[in-house]
Amino acid sequence: MKSEHIPRATIQRLALYVQVLETFRREGSEVLSSEVLAKACNVNPSQIRKDLAYFGEFGVRGVGYFVQDLISSIKQALGVDRVWKAALVGVGNLGKALLRHQDFPRRGFHIVGAFDCDPFKIGEEVSGLEVICSRRLKEKVEELDIEIGLITTPPERAQRAANYLVDAGVRGIINFAPARINVPETVYVEYVDFFHHLYAVAFNLNMDNQDR
Amino acid sequence: MKSEHIPRATIQRLALYVQVLETFRREGSEVLSSEVLAKACNVNPSQIRKDLAYFGEFGVRGVGYFVQDLISSIKQALGVDRVWKAALVGVGNLGKALLRHQDFPRRGFHIVGAFDCDPFKIGEEVSGLEVICSRRLKEKVEELDIEIGLITTPPERAQRAANYLVDAGVRGIINFAPARINVPETVYVEYVDFFHHLYAVAFNLNMDNQDR
DNA sequence: AGATGTGAACCAATTCACAGCG
DNA sequence: CGCTGTGAATTGGTTCACATCT
Numbered sequence: 001m002k003s004e005h006i007p008r009a010t011i012q013r014l015a016l017y018v019q020v021l022e023t024f025r026r027e028g029s030e031v032l033s034s035e036v037l038a039k040a041c042n043v044n045p046s047q048i049r050k051d052l053a054y055f056g057e058f059g060v061r062g063v064g065y066f067v068q069d070l071i072s073s074i075k076q077a078l079g080v081d082r083v084w085k086a087a088l089v090g091v092g093n094l095g096k097a098l099l100r101h102q103d104f105p106r107r108g109f110h111i112v113g114a115f116d117c118d119p120f121k122i123g124e125e126v127s128g129l130e131v132i133c134s135r136r137l138k139e140k141v142e143e144l145d146i147e148i149g150l151i152t153t154p155p156e157r158a159q160r161a162a163n164y165l166v167d168a169g170v171r172g173i174i175n176f177a178p179a180r181i182n183v184p185e186t187v188y189v190e191y192v193d194f195f196h197h198l199y200a201v202a203f204n205l206n207m208d209n210q211d212r
Numbered sequence: 213m214k215s216e217h218i219p220r221a222t223i224q225r226l227a228l229y230v231q232v233l234e235t236f237r238r239e240g241s242e243v244l245s246s247e248v249l250a251k252a253c254n255v256n257p258s259q260i261r262k263d264l265a266y267f268g269e270f271g272v273r274g275v276g277y278f279v280q281d282l283i284s285s286i287k288q289a290l291g292v293d294r295v296w297k298a299a300l301v302g303v304g305n306l307g308k309a310l311l312r313h314q315d316f317p318r319r320g321f322h323i324v325g326a327f328d329c330d331p332f333k334i335g336e337e338v339s340g341l342e343v344i345c346s347r348r349l350k351e352k353v354e355e356l357d358i359e360i361g362l363i364t365t366p367p368e369r370a371q372r373a374a375n376y377l378v379d380a381g382v383r384g385i386i387n388f389a390p391a392r393i394n395v396p397e398t399v400y401v402e403y404v405d406f407f408h409h410l411y412a413v414a415f416n417l418n419m420d421n422q423d424r
Numbered sequence: 425a426g427a428t429g430t431g432a433a434c435c436a437a438t439t440c441a442c443a444g445c446g
Numbered sequence: 447c448g449c450t451g452t453g454a455a456t457t458g459g460t461t462c463a464c465a466t467c468t
Contacts, residue, residue, distance in 0.1 A: 007459065011415050015408040019390055023367075033427065040392065046461060049429060061428045061467045078411050079418025097309035098406075103390070109410055148413055155235075171420065172413040174406070178231055178315070180252060188416040190409040194310075194386070196227040197402040198321055199290050201360055201384040203223050204400040206291025208383065219437065245449065258439060261451060273445045273450045 010051045014074050016041055017048065021071045033064040080108055087113040087146045087170070089161040090153030091121050091131050094176060098152060099127040112144045113137075115164075117157070134164050141168035148172045155179035162189075222263045226286050228253055229260065233283045245276040292320055299325040299358045299382070301373040302365030303333050303343050306388060310364060311339040324356050325349075327376075329369070346376050353380035360384045367391035374401075 020040045024032060038045040052058055055077040059065045075081040086104075088095055088111050095114070098104065104111055114129045115137055116122060124131045132140060140146070149165035151158050151173060158177035165173055166183050173189045175181055183189055232252045236244060250257040264270055267289040271277045287293045298316075300307055300323050307326070310316065316323055326338055329346045336343045344352060352358070361377035363370050363385060370389035377385055378395050385401045387393055395401055 005458095008412070009459075011412050012408055015405075015411040018411075019405075019407075020392060023391065035427090042392070044461060046429090046463095047459095050460080053429060057429070059428050062426045063468075064427065077415075079414045080411055084410075084414055084417075093309045093312045097305045100305045103407070107407055107410070109407075147417060148410075172417045174409050174413055179235065180232060180254070186420075188413060188420075190413050192404075192406055192409050193227075193231070194404055195231075195315070195319055195321075196224050197386050197404050198296075198319070198360075199227040199230075199292055200220070200223050201386055201400060201402050202291045202296055203289075205296075205359060205384045208398075208400075221437075247449085256439060257449095258441095258452090259437095261449095262438080265451060269451070271450050274448045275446070276449065 004054065006054050010054060011078070013041070013043065013047070013051055014078055017051075018071060018074050018078075018080075021067055021074075025067050025071065029067050031064050031066055034059070037065070083108050083110055084148055085144060085146045086111050086148040086150055087115060087137065087141060087144075087165070087168075088150045088152060089115045089134060089137070089165065090151060090157065090177070091116040091118075091124070091126060092152060092154070095150075095152035096126050098150065098176075099129060109148070111150070113140050113146060115140075115161075117160075134161065137164045138168040141165075141170060146170060148174070151175045151177050151181070153177050216266065218266050222266060223290070225253070225255065225259070225263055226290055229263075230283060230286050230290075233279055233286075237279050237283065241279050243276050243278055246271070249277070295320050295322055296360055297356060297358045298323050298360040298362055299327060299349065299353060299356075299377070299380075300362045300364060301327045301346060301349070301377065302363060302369065302389070303328040303330075303336070303338060304364060304366070307362075307364035308338050310362065310388075311341060321360070323362070325352050325358060327352075329372075346373065349376045350380040353377075353382060358382060360386070363387045363389050363393070365389050 034045040034048045038048050058070055058073045086109055088099060091114055099111055099114055114126055114131050115134045116131050117134045121131050122133050149170040151161045153161045155177045158175060158179040159181050162173060162181040162183055166187055171187050173187060174192060175189055176192045178193055246257040246260045250260050270282055270285045298321055300311060303326055311323060311326055326341045326343050327346045327349055328343050333343050334345050361382040363373045365373045367389045370387060370391040371393050374385060374393040374395055378399055383399050385399060386404060387401055388404045390405055
């Protein structure tokens with residue numbers, strides 16, 4: 001693999017390719033060209049080839065790509081060809097929904113700890129996990145070998161959750177709370193915010209309305 | 213407002229600015245410079261000024277921006293200075309969590325219809341809404357004046373949900389299901405997929421691990 | 425023959441640097 | 447004087463076009 005800098009957009013597209021390739025596999029495809037995959041993903045074929053080229057040569061000239069092999073190769077490139085263990089902090093509506101979400105284990109992300117600071121929630125069981133006091137994060141992260149943290153607290157408690165996670169040695173965080181968080185440079189944060197998407201939809205509908 | 217093409221990234225950042233500005237407002241700030249806002253959003257100050265320039269001149273030279281005014285201006289630019297009515301299709305774990313999510317109404321997105329095709333779910337009440345058969349979408353969309361659709365079905369039923377929504381005249385869709393959907397050009401779709409973010413985190417942690 | 429892999433050309437978005445204004 | 451607003455410079459990402467290989 002080339003150690004060039006890999007655009008963030010490439011990573012996002014690779015995740016998309018896996019999703020679409022898995023659909024092709026379910027439907028029985030064994031080989032496909034970058035052109036076919038491109039159409040299904042709504043991107044340019046050479047975009048796909050460039051994205052893949054960061055990690056190696058996975059295709060066969062004159063033939064295309066073997067679906068199963070390509071899925072495996074991309075997953076390996078992304079580092080999702082293994083199990084990642086995660087802790088969830090904030091057992092509200094969203095937190096519970098994520099804990100119950102079948103796709104997490106199915107996709108290799110095992111949520112092995114659920115944390116909250118509300119004494120009424122501590123001890124409650126959600127989806128086979130006992131809710132534990134957030135203060136005990138460090139101890140549990142070490143015990144369970146957790147590498148990823150999911151923050152699903154209300155926004156005003158997101159920073160505190162982040163602090164606990166960082167202190168516990170977690171180096172990857174996905175923040176579902178609508179608030180920015182400060183963490184050391186060594187910690188990687190992804191923000192998930194539905195409302196940014198809702199705003200984008202509203203903006204586009206609004207534009208269309210004005211054009212008429 | 214200039215009718216230039218506005219980059220998608222700009223729209224996403226404007227949504228971010230609103231989020232961060234609302235935090236500043238809560239904390240009592242009345243005026244701030246692009247530099248201060250930039251630091252809080254982790255972007256370049258001139259980026260902010262450029263983004264805003266697509267829509268008008270909102271600042272005061274030598275002073276900065278008035279927090280409250282800027283929030284209002286951006287919301288107006290994005291088209292979120294009003295209420296948008298939405299239908300949710302697919303009342304599973306995620307669907308229920310979204311229906312119960314206080315932030316939707318708080319941010320101007322009112323989910324006024326919940327739909328599912330499972331006869332066991334139809335008639336059930338979730339967060340004050342009766343679950344209605346998906347086939348009745350068209351009728352309800354017209355009756356309730358719905359403009360946005362949220363798809364929270366399993367992936368294999370996402371396309372059908374999209375078809376119902378399009379047929380009902382909905383022109384903006386947010387798809388939470390991990391599947392691409394085909395819709396006419398006139399319909400705007402946003403995809404929300406946690407796993408793309410999880411993959412990005414996994415990739416970065418994986419890289420860090422290899423570097424050591 | 426037909427698809428990949430890739431350097432070159434293109435285009436868009438970000439950042440710089442400073443003129444313009446309160 | 448200080449910060450905005452913006453043309454110019456730069457960076458980075460995407461697309462093209464074709465050499466390359468099965």
